[in-house]
Amino acid sequence: DAGVTQSPTHLIKTRGQHVTLRCSPISGHKSVSWYQQVLGQGPQFIFQYYEKEERGRGNFPDRFSARQFPNYSSELNVNALLLGDSALYLCASSLEPVRGYTFGSGTRLTVV
Amino acid sequence: QKEVEQNSGPLSVPEGAIASLNCTYSDRGSQSFFWYRQYSGKSPELIMSIYSNGDKEDGRFTAQLNKASQYVSLLIRDSQPSDSATYLCAVTRDNYGQNFVFGPGTRLSVLP
Numbered sequence: 001d002a003g004v005t006q007s008p009t010h011l012i013k014t015r016g017q018h019v020t021l022r023c024s025p026i027s028g029h030k031s032v033s034w035y036q037q038v039l040g041q042g043p044q045f046i047f048q049y050y051e052k053e054e055r056g057r058g059n060f061p062d063r064f065s066a067r068q069f070p071n072y073s074s075e076l077n078v079n080a081l082l083l084g085d086s087a088l089y090l091c092a093s094s095l096e097p098v099r100g101y102t103f104g105s106g107t108r109l110t111v112v
Numbered sequence: 113q114k115e116v117e118q119n120s121g122p123l124s125v126p127e128g129a130i131a132s133l134n135c136t137y138s139d140r141g142s143q144s145f146f147w148y149r150q151y152s153g154k155s156p157e158l159i160m161s162i163y164s165n166g167d168k169e170d171g172r173f174t175a176q177l178n179k180a181s182q183y184v185s186l187l188i189r190d191s192q193p194s195d196s197a198t199y200l201c202a203v204t205r206d207n208y209g210q211n212f213v214f215g216p217g218t219r220l221s222v223l224p
């Protein structure tokens with residue numbers, strides 16, 4: 001079975017640009033969450049979606065937005081990129097979120 | 113006070129020894145607790161979940177939870193060099209598994 005797939009794997013953007021990251025959950029998983037992980041730190045929660053509805057939002061600026069599609073895939077959008085947005089962006093899916101999430105391999109975003 | 117705290121390490125143990133990883137959390141309403149393993153350059157991998165006070169064993173891993181002390185730990189018996197990784201503690205307070213809060217992780221090094 002395919003795991004959580006994310007694209008692209010690596011991305012380099014310039015300050016001020018916009019970026020879209022994509023995620024396909026494990027088949028049957030209706031919950032998708034997004035996390036940002038800066039080197040040396042634990043993942044920080046950005047968004048959770050369940051059945052296409054936003055169920056949770058972390059402490060991130062409005063430049064960050066996300067959505068979930070009818071097929072449960074998801075995308076994370078970040079506008080007006082800052083150098084500090086450089087990080088590993090992780091998508092995770094779950095059949096039953098309270099039982100834990102399975103993470104994708106992440107998208108490494110570098111803002112220059 | 114950070115929501116989830118862990119010693120950053122590195123924690124070094126000899127091969128075959130017991131590795132003990134600790135995590136404290138500040139939110140008394142936390143309901144679910146997880147341990148993830150993250151190899152360098154890889155995404156987090158769920159290894160244990162625990163929901164009620166006491167011990168939970170899975171192979172060489174034992175998770176321990178004490179809600180009164182707001183403390184959760186992970187014991188790894190017969191540590192192997194392949195266990196060398198960063199171990200992330202995560203907690204969530206709601207039944208939908210929203211907003212997992214991760215600790216900064218403890219880096220474990222198992223010496224041959």
